Amino acid sequence: MSTHPSPTRGPLRRRAVTAMAALLAMLAVLLAPGTAHASPAVQYTNPLAAQRADPHIFRHTDGYYYFTATVPQYDRIVLRRATTLQGLATAPETVIWRKHTSGEMGAHIWAPEIHFINGKWYVYFAAGRADDVWRIRMYVLENSSADPLSGTWTERGRITTPWDTFSLDATTFVANGVRYLLWAQQEPNISTNSNLYIARMGANPWTITGATTRLTVPTLAWETRGYKVAEGPAVLQRNGRLFLTYSASATDANYCLGMLTASASADPLQASSWTKSANPVFATSAATGQYGPGHNSFTVSEDGQSDIMVYHDRNYRDISGDPLNDPNRRTRLQKVYWTANGTPDFGIPVPDGATPARLMSYDQPGYAVRHWDYRARLEANVSPLADSQFRLVAGLSGSGTVSLESTNFPGYFLRHRDYAAWVQKGDGTSLFNADASFARRAGLSGTGTVSLEAVNFPGYFLRHRAGQVWLEQNDGTGAFRDSASFILE
Template sequence: MKYFWIFIVVAAGIVFPSLVFSQSFEFDNPLAEQRADPWVHKTDDGTYYLIATVPEYDRIVLRKANTINDLKNAQEKVVWNKHKQGVMGHHIWAPELHRIDGTWYIHFAAGEAENIWNIRMWVLSNPSKNPMEGEWKEEGQIKTERESFSLDATTFEHKGKRYLIWAQNVRGGNQGTALVMSEMENPTTLTGPEVVLTEPEFNWERMKYNVNEGPAVIKRSGKIFVSYSASATNHNYCMGLLWIDEDADLLDVSNWSKSPGPVFYTNEELKRYGPGHNSFTIAEDGETVIMIYHARDYKEIQGHELSDPNRATRARVVRWTESGFPDFMQYEGD
């Protein structure tokens, strides 16, 4: 793993010029109150779907709209409910919606009704053209080499191969989560090997909890970027970044680089606390990259942060440096 200080914004607050500015978009933030871990999927016909964690952690919901801003007032539909007993019975977290070979898939995390922290990754499928319709089938658990706490699966295709990146406890005990990647045989099955891309090592990744989670993939300028979230889900929550050359072996960890500082984090002046667990989508112009993420507008939380319902979904434009790296504009609003 290589570390480079080449970002527009890092923890020290260093700002460099030379930005490539995208078209200006204004978003009616928050797009969705009390919706965390947001994922927006844009179809080829320009339709946007929003899927996210609800604060009751008991169901999976979808919204559909023709624009990103229209997701705010779009009617929401429950497409799946937790089990009353056994697996998939608690902590329904971080669903992602993907269209793969003509079938819709939802990858999500769930605990057991009787053992709520026994969290694993699960998959639903739906052959309907519209994921708001049709029947969602339970495809079962994504089995990993390590039988341990695992969540936040995201999948992407590169050069004809499909990959999964997820967060998992790889060291046992209370050692937190690392990001792991594997090639996939199909949208529900890993082929291995399973390689650890990053573990919490810097202070900003170890605030209250040792956490690397919530990966999201974006390709640009000959590179693959993976944003991820770190630390507890209070005001310490923040985002880091991994990247690799698109022609390199993705399963060779030595080919990956990592930001030694967070690239997006709390800004008290803007009342943006604990931003993270993002996804990427494309704006209506077909080219501007939009980051969808959650944050709170206050710092002090009563009780445990996971019991606070007010992580809200927001959207913002991603700008790019002349060297082709994403800039998340730490000091701008939204």
């Protein structure tokens, strides 16, 4: 069922597996049961915040998450904090700065980011002039208070770059002890709206020094729909590499994320150190009702074990007038997964509501329950990722039960039929509802695992056997317990 929402559409059988991936899968089988998986399940409810675009969340050592974003009036910078990511949804919001009434920083207050550098707080943002709203440049605020919701925010002025042209979306990161600034700018004599640039930071967090490097220019079809755009850079450092995501195309349903990748040991100031993804790594999903995902940042889960992508999108495709005048971009969260070769897999923008998880095998580490041609099976290195993501929702058959809804085919649920497990569209009948409802039990094998017992067949559990998922009666053996136990990831 990887590519069809109804039986009338033929499945696209994409089964290419590299020799390395196959070897990794074989090694995974040899690992002992219960081997730690990439990271435990985390669950949030989307959207996190209505009418908040270009979101940036920073987790500080004081135990708080700090959240800022673009407001639709483009007239101020807001900040909220909470000890959990979900808590940001209801945390009070403080206005920490307002636009000027004239001159610089007088219009189009865009894309603030908050960072803690050398014991002080800094907010990077873009702004136009009150008398020339499209003269967008980058600016910095500073606050020396321990609590950025109090104290005084001092304007440190404009970030000076090699050209006095349209520039925005400044962000900063440290690699190998060196702090860098990344940003988007329109370079003279290049017919694009914005390209990505990098430079070292100088004596303070609002000054760059040395050579400026152009990292990428939007030239591919998915980067140039509506406008030729590369903007909103964000950096994720893992597995000996730097992953730089950026937003491309117009800010409507065409908006999407691309990615540049470099070795952590390479010089990030050399454009040749970076490789661009041939296709978007995150894009609109009509199936889940999420349009124009982009301008992301990264943070970590409360337990510090999962990378979380923060981004905005809309829940409708068609926009009246200029997308910049549409206020309904929403801040959203979802977990970042990692492939066998150590690269991030962002999947698709998940449906609104509870974020999904994956059912990972306890006794075959690295193997996940996935759907394929409607049949539930166990497989390593699942692609597309969403085939192995399920929302754990209130059971269709009533309270005290749980149902597993497909992420990329909302309305389709994991159910048993003739003792086999399938992913099929809910038809509302009592039979389907019962077949798709399970009692969530403590795992039959191992702490930290779960087992799913059929509501209408007590004593029967979902388990994997011969590469597929079945509903079978617990025979009490260790082999059954292991194969009926799953780790939520």
